Amino acid sequence: MPHSSEFERLRVVLVAPRNPLNIGAAARAMSNFGFLQLRVVNPYEAAFREARSAVGASAVLARTEIYKTVNDAVTDCALVVGTTTARQRELEAPLLQVKDGARKIRGRLRSGGVALLFGSEKRGLSNLDLSHCHWLMRIPTREDHPSMNLGQAVAVCLYEVARETRPVAPKERVRLARSGEVERLTRLLFEALSASGYVNPPSAAIKEERLRQLVRRLRLSATDAPVWLGMLRQILWKLHAASGSPDTQQ
Amino acid sequence: MPHSSEFERLRVVLVAPRNPLNIGAAARAMSNFGFLQLRVVNPYEAAFREARSAVGASAVLARTEIYKTVNDAVTDCALVVGTTTARQRELEAPLLQVKDGARKIRGRLRSGGVALLFGSEKRGLSNLDLSHCHWLMRIPTREDHPSMNLGQAVAVCLYEVARETRPVAPKERVRLARSGEVERLTRLLFEALSASGYVNPPSAAIKEERLRQLVRRLRLSATDAPVWLGMLRQILWKLHAASGSPDTQQ
Numbered sequence: 312m313p314h315s316s317e318f319e320r321l322r323v324v325l326v327a328p329r330n331p332l333n334i335g336a337a338a339r340a341m342s343n344f345g346f347l348q349l350r351v352v353n354p355y356e357a358a359f360r361e362a363r364s365a366v367g368a369s370a371v372l373a374r375t376e377i378y379k380t381v382n383d384a385v386t387d388c389a390l391v392v393g394t395t396t397a398r399q400r401e402l403e404a405p406l407l408q409v410k411d412g413a414r415k416i417r418g419r420l421r422s423g424g425v426a427l428l429f430g431s432e433k434r435g436l437s438n439l440d441l442s443h444c445h446w447l448m449r450i451p452t453r454e455d456h457p458s459m460n461l462g463q464a465v466a467v468c469l470y471e472v473a474r475e476t477r478p479v480a481p482k483e484r485v486r487l488a489r490s491g492e493v494e495r496l497t498r499l500l501f502e503a504l505s506a507s508g509y510v511n512p513p514s515a516a517i518k519e520e521r522l523r524q525l526v527r528r529l530r531l532s533a534t535d536a537p538v539w540l541g542m543l544r545q546i547l548w549k550l551h552a553a554s555g556s557p558d559t560q561q
Numbered sequence: 562m563p564h565s566s567e568f569e570r571l572r573v574v575l576v577a578p579r580n581p582l583n584i585g586a587a588a589r590a591m592s593n594f595g596f597l598q599l600r601v602v603n604p605y606e607a608a609f610r611e612a613r614s615a616v617g618a619s620a621v622l623a624r625t626e627i628y629k630t631v632n633d634a635v636t637d638c639a640l641v642v643g644t645t646t647a648r649q650r651e652l653e654a655p656l657l658q659v660k661d662g663a664r665k666i667r668g669r670l671r672s673g674g675v676a677l678l679f680g681s682e683k684r685g686l687s688n689l690d691l692s693h694c695h696w697l698m699r700i701p702t703r704e705d706h707p708s709m710n711l712g713q714a715v716a717v718c719l720y721e722v723a724r725e726t727r728p729v730a731p732k733e734r735v736r737l738a739r740s741g742e743v744e745r746l747t748r749l750l751f752e753a754l755s756a757s758g759y760v761n762p763p764s765a766a767i768k769e770e771r772l773r774q775l776v777r778r779l780r781l782s783a784t785d786a787p788v789w790l791g792m793l794r795q796i797l798w799k800l801h802a803a804s805g806s807p808d809t810q811q
Contacts, residue, residue, distance in 0.1 A: 332582070336710055343702040343709050367706070410724065450720065452593040456617065459593050460586055463716035466709070470700065470717045474660065500792075507799035509792055525788060529779040538775060542750075542759055546796060549757035553803030 317420040318345045321472065323465065324384050326352045326440055327431040331361035336462025337429070338368030338375070344469040349375040350384045350426075381428070381440050386491035389423035389533070392416060393436050393444035394464060396457045403524050405446040412448035413471035422486055427468065432461050442520035443490070445527050488536035496536065497526045499543040506550040567670040568595045571722065573715065574634050576602045576690055577681040581611035586712025587679070588618030588625070594719040599625040600634045600676075631678070631690050639673035642666060643686050643694035644718060646707045655696040662698035663721035677718065682711050738786035746786065747776045749793040756800040 323341055328334050328351065338349055349371050351359060363372050378384040385391045397406055407415070419425050428444065430436035441447065450459060450467050459467070501522055504510040531539065573591055578584050578601065588599055599621050601609060613622050628634040635641045647656055657665070669675050678694065680686035691697065700709060700717050709717070738746075751769055754760040781789065 336713060339710055340713050342706045343700075343713075345703045367708070367710075450593075451723070453595045456592045458617070459716070460589055460617075460712070462710070463586060463590050463593075463713055466713035466717055467720045470720070473701070503796055504792055507796045509795040525785055528782060528785060532778060535775055535778060542754055545759040546753055546757045546800070549800060550796070550803070553800070 317417075318473070319348060320420045320424045321346050321416070322348045322350050322384070322388060322424060322426045323469070324350045324352060324381070324426050324428045325354070325461075326381060326428060326436060327354065328429075328461065329355050329358055329432055330461070331358040333432060333461040334358060334362035335368055335372070336460075337465040338362070338371040340462065340466035340469055342368050342371050343466075344473045346469055346472075347371050347374065350378060351375055352378045352381055352384050381443050382490075382494060385426040385428075385443055386489070386494070387424050388426040388490050389487045390416070390419045390425045391428065391444045391490055391527075392425065393428045393441050393447045394430070394468060395435055395441070395447050395449055396452070396459075397447065397449045403521070404441065404444055404527075407446060407448050409448050409450045409468055409471050410474075412446070413468065413474065416472050417475065424489075426490070427472075429461060429465060438520055442523040443494075443527075485530075486533040488531040488533045492533075492536045492540070493526060493531060494523075496531070496540055496543065497523050499540065499547055500526065503543060503547045503550060506547065506554065567667075568723070569598060570670045570674045571596050571666070572598045572600050572634070572638060572674060572676045573719070574600045574602060574631070574676050574678045575604070575711075576631060576678060576686060577604065578679075578711065579605050579608055579682055580711070581608040583682060583711040584609060584612035585618055585622070586710075587715040588612070588621040590712065590716035590719055592618050592621050593716075594723045596719055596722075597621050597624070600628060601625055602628045602631055602634050631693050635676040635678075635693055637674055638676040640666070640669045640675045641678065641694045642675065643678045643691050643697045644680070644714060645685055645691070645697050645699055646702070646709075647697065647699045654691065654694050657696060657698050659698050659700045659718055659721050662696070663718070663724065666722050667725065677722075679711060679715060736783040738781040738783045742783075742786045742790070743776060743781060744773075746781070746790055746793065747773045749790065749797060750776065753793060753797045753800060756797065756804065 323337065323346060325334060325337060334351065334354065341347060341349060347370065354377065359377070392412060393404070395406070416425050416427070428436060428440060430440060448468070450464060452459060501510065501519055573587065573596060575584060575587060584601065584604065591597060591599060597620065604627065609627070642662060643654070645656070666675050666677070678686060678690060680690060698718070700714060702709060751760065751772055
């Protein structure tokens with residue numbers, strides 16, 4: 312299969328999966344389509360142990376990494392994409408059909424790591440999980456029965472990412488900042504807003520999740536990110552210094 | 562969902578399936594993508610009984626028809642398509658990639674019944690089964706691990722048949738913020754950086770022009786711009802208030 316080094320850059324992230332059969336099925340589909348990097352966030356422990364013995368995906372499962380939080384699992388990825396049935400929630404992030412999203416993902420794999428998130432079988436991705444995503448992707452399903460089995464959803468998404476392995480004209484040449492850096496910026500900004508009274512813990516004018524989305528929509532480049540971090544640190548230092556807070560060291 | 566009457570003409574035919582979970586998964590994927598006609602040839606009886614109770618596919622399973630032979634199951638279909646990993650056998654029938662085959666199937670559904678055959682989990686379709694097929698279709702998988710799970714293979718094939726029936730997703734049309742607003746943001750930020758000591762008029766750590774470029778590269782949307790302006794105003798107010806500057810009115 313071509314482009315395997317690019318495929319290596321895709322991290323399939325299962326968030327809080329419950330059923331070992333689904334973890335095994337996801338790993339098998341990954342192996343079928345040549346994506347070998349599985350990350351599991353906060354799985355039911357017994358489920359993960361059982362999945363390890365699943366047929367036909369041992370190579371993927373042997374190197375699967377386990378994380379405590381979504382934030383930890385996506386920190387080295389420049390693009391974070393969530394999957395959703397897009398029914399229940401008010402989504403702020405852009406929502407793409409899987410075929411359009413997959414094309415974007417293919418393009419971005421040429422230059423950096425991409426995380427593709429799948430939520431738990433019962434509830435999908437939470438709003439907190441979604442706030443880490445740059446955009447969302449959905450498989451077009453029937454309105455009367457939109458919710459797919461997890462293993463099948465993974466198979467369809469990966470099939471679509473692998474579908475056009477022929478090179479498309481390269482377009483996007485800005486290297487975007489990694490998730491870890493964007494998250495650091497989000498935290499600093501949140502802190503600055505708290506210190507300024509814009510955010511008030513009990514009745515937050517803007518919730519941290521919304522702020523995270525707002526920052527992610529900026530499409531911060533890898534080159535500019537450190538500059539923004541530096542500016543925010545300075546502002547924050549001044550805010551703390553002025554209010555006599557002890558936290559004046561950056 | 563559009564074309565549902567055409568989708569009714571597709572018969573998904575599982576030949577000698579062994580695992581009730583796979584029968585249930587196939588039925589669920591069918592329901593997700595709007596194909597409701599499942600036929601099962603010579604299943605393990607216990608497996609089929611168990612599958613009937615599968616979650617999320619009861620409507621499909623309730624009307625599933627059982628046949629003794631492939632011949633009986635495809636007799637009312639004008640086109641019969643087999644699925645295969647195309648490894649072991651010498652195939653006489655033409656072999657198409659699933660995306661090309663799916664397009665053909667869509668075309669034929671406009672005028673008549675089409676049967677899409679999937680073999681058993683262990684052995685796939687037999688040569689006898691294949692002899693009923695006009696042509697064959699395969700999902701492109703990795704050479705080292707070509708064989709897909711049955712439920713996932715059904716999901717990918719049906720996804721591909723349904724793939725082009727929907728109106729194309731509208732392209733991302735984020736309306737960007739106007740220059741005036743971006744400039745206002747730039748000024749506020751510059752002011753905040755001055756108040757924080759990040760910018761020093763004589764030996765500016767960052768010149769205003771560079772800051773302007775930095776802000777413009779963010780691709781700020783028209784919807785988000787006022788939120789950013791609001792946040793910056795608040796931070797600036799706090800910076801001024803703390804330093805006892807007279808300019809605390811916004």
